Amino acid sequence: MSPIVAKILAGLIIIAGIWLIYKIMTYKPKYYKDERTPEEKLAAQIHRDAISREVWFGNKNRRK
Known part of the structure; x- marks a missing residue:
């Protein structure tokens, strides 16, 4: 395999890996249902x- 083809393949593999990590980090279930009551949400x-x-702002009245 020529060096140019090897470099292109390596680049594609690296890009695919970065894309996969991004997808895993930003994964959100499509049908996420919040089971909390309105009081709990508030x-x-x-x-x-x-x-x-x-x-x-810091907690000014915290005991020291």
């Missing part, structure tokens, strides 16, 4: 907001 949202607020 509680999770409030919790996320509190965490992000603490990350951005």
Whole structure:
């Protein structure tokens, strides 16, 4: 096999590997059903907001 063909094949294999890793990392099931009740969803949202607020502004009234 000539070196040019070998380089092209190697490049294609590398690109295919990167594409496969990308697909695995961004995999999301097509029919994902959220089984939580509206109250649970709201509680999770409030919790996320509190965490992000603490990350951005710091928790000023935390005991030291």
